[in-house]
Amino acid sequence: MQDGAQTTAAQGADKNLDMAVTFLEGLAEKAAAYLPSVVGALIVLIVGLWVAGRVKKLVAAGLGRSGRIDETLKGFLSSLVHYGLIALVLITTLGIFGVPTTSFAAIIGAAGLAIGLALQGTLGHVASGVMMLGFRPFDVGDYVEAAGVAGSVKHIGLFTTELATPDNKKIIVPNGKIFDDVITNYSGYATRRIDLIFGISYADDIDKAMTLIKSEVEKDSRVHADPEPVFEVDSLGDSSVNILCRVWMDRADYFGVKWALTKAVKQRFDADGVSIPFPCRSVYMENAA
Known part of the structure; x- marks a missing residue:
């Protein structure tokens, strides 16, 4: 009886060992099948992120050499290019793994449209800020009249512009209202x-x-x-x-x-x-x- 029990236990251990070996072999085969994709995805991800960082620095340096681009606008545009390239790298990486990037891109586009509609007023001010920082209808220190107010320009941001009245009152004006109105720059000429x-x-x-x-x-x-x-x-x-x-x-x-x-x-x-x-x-x- 004892010999039979030992034999049965040995057979069960051998069976479990065979199952484990079979599982490991299958796992190794699947890993071997996915290994090129994983390695390729990692290479694309690492190289893509490095290239995105380098392009950001090159864009910032190029905008800085122009002499007419504000520091705020330079940082915004270079960051916009940077994050756009990162999004492209991530979509490419997912495509290597077999994820349907077309559907993924459609989801991103739909989400972007929804966010844009929800924030259309705010994004309008950002667009106006970009135009103002790019075309420079006035600079910091100029005395201007726009959107029904007048004062010396203290700061030009992406969302708002800060003015100081002659009696030193602080006025914050949304960029959309300024860019859509007539701008009188009293300091425009010498x-x-x-x-x-x-x-x-x-x-x-x-x-x-x-x-x-x-x-x-x-x-x-x-x-x-x-x-x-x-x-x-x-x-x-x-x-x-x-x-x-x-x-x-x-x-x-x-x-x-x-x-x-x-x-x-x-x-x-x-x-x-x-x-x-x-x-x-x-x-x-x-x-x-």
Whole structure:
């Protein structure tokens, strides 16, 4: 009895051993069949990720050499290319394993469309930010008016632009509103023109007043000689003869010249007896009968 039990146990152990060997052989055959695909996928993945990183650096370097591309836009575009190449590498890797990449690409496209529709407002601001950073309608430090607000540009981002008003209020404006509106860049050119109107009495000498204005303009070294200043009678008002003083200066001197000339001409008129009329109202009173 004991010998029979031992024989049965030995036969069972041999059977289990045969099953294990058979399983390992089958597993080895399957592994051998998939080994080229696995090795190829790993090679594609490693090389693809390396190439994506190198292309990102090359794109960033190329955009940096242009001199007109903002750092924010440079980083965004290079990252966009980088992640696009990574997605292509992953799809190629899955294709090596036999995954139907057409369906996978369709799923990614459908998901991208859904996300785009859900975030169309935000993505619109991003698109406007990319256009602004690329075409540069204004730079940081410029004084601009757009989307119903005005101020000095402090920061241009992909989503919003930060402005500071003359009294130092912080304004955050979505890029879509700025790019879809008329943009007035007061700092766009190196020089600016200012038109000052000085009203004199109808009884005063026009030529004398124009000579006094011209002499005060010539004293200010900030006023440009080219284009030449203009002094003309602009209009005949209800109570004054309005003389136009048109001068050019560097844009940084705009307000300084405006305030200085306004004060200087008023003081010169006072000193030389040229009057600046102001509105008067006459009141007639009738005695009751």
